[in-house]
Amino acid sequence: GSTLQKEVKTNGPFTEVGVKQFLAEILPVIQYIHSNQIIHRDIKPANLIRREQDQQLVMIDFGAVKDKVNQPKVDPSDQTALTAYAIGTPGYAPPEQMAMRPVYASDIYAIGVTCVYLLTGKSPKDLPYDPQTGDLRWKARVMVSTHFSQVLSKMLDISVHNRYQNATDVIRELEMEPY
Numbered sequence: 001g002s003t004l005q006k007e008v009k010t011n012g013p014f015t016e017v018g019v020k021q022f023l024a025e026i027l028p029v030i031q032y033i034h035s036n037q038i039i040h041r042d043i044k045p046a047n048l049i050r051r052e053q054d055q056q057l058v059m060i061d062f063g064a065v066k067d068k069v070n071q072p073k074v075d076p077s078d079q080t081a082l083t084a085y086a087i088g089t090p091g092y093a094p095p096e097q098m099a100m101r102p103v104y105a106s107d108i109y110a111i112g113v114t115c116v117y118l119l120t121g122k123s124p125k126d127l128p129y130d131p132q133t134g135d136l137r138w139k140a141r142v143m144v145s146t147h148f149s150q151v152l153s154k155m156l157d158i159s160v161h162n163r164y165q166n167a168t169d170v171i172r173e174l175e176m177e178p179y
Contacts, residue, residue, distance in 0.1 A: 001052040004118065005045035014118040016144045022118060023174060025057045026111060030167040033059075034104045041102055043110035044092045045117050091124030095134065096160045105163045108170065112155030119144065134158050147177045 004022075008014070014022065026048065033040060040062065047061045088097050094109035096102065113124050119142040120127070128137040135158055139149060151173050157163040164170045 001050045001055075001058070003046050004048045004050070004057075004114070007050065008045065008118060008121050013121040016119070016142075016148055019115050019118050019144075020148070020174065022057070023111070023115065023170070026059070027167040027171050029057065029059055030107055030111065031171075034107070034166060039102045039104060040107050040110075041088050041093070041097060043107055043114060044089050045114055048114070094160065094163075095158060103160060103165075105160050105165050108155050108164050108167065109157075111170075112152055115152055115155070116142070145177075 002010075030040075030043075040059065042061055042063070043059070047059060049058045049060055050056070051058050087093075088102075088106075088110070090098075092110045092113045094106050097106040097109075113136065116127070116136065116138045117123060120138065122141070124136060127141070129135065130137055136156055138152075138156075142149075144152070151170065154162070154164055154173075155170060164173070
């Protein structure tokens with residue numbers, strides 16, 4: 001299949017309904033990964049493929065995965081030099097991940113940035129940021145309902161404490177949309 005990045009380049013940005021459908025497909029995948037104590041750390045449109053045979057979304061590139069529970073033990077007799085560096089794609093990775101402290105909510109931030117990409121067709125590096133807060137300025141570039149805007153804003157909160165902590169919380173919030 002092709003990546004979501006290629007889909008947007010070929011067909012243009014998604015509608016709000018299309019992005020909600022994307023979330024309905026990807027959030028259960030995130031839920032499953034997190035339930036196995038894994039943080040992906042590199043969620044972005046280029047790492048999400050729509051499988052040709054059944055149109056299902058598939059997450060790829062688990063090279064940056066963080067095993068939250070079983071972190072490797074350092075053997076003092078091992079001569080291998082360990083280097084600490086941030087993993088993830090700038091713009092898609094939240095501040096706590098770039099500071100080498102990823103949590104489950106870090107993947108939620110990356111999904112939120114992916115939603116903004118799907119809605120705008122623009123990479124986060126091509127969107128303005130608030131210089132005071134570091135927040136991505138995306139709202140003026142999209143037409144979405146107030147409720148969905150609030151959900152995306154919480155997914156994209158720079159403060160990990162204010163962000164949704166897991167996929168289940170996002171799913172619940174989307175299900176509670178007022179009609």
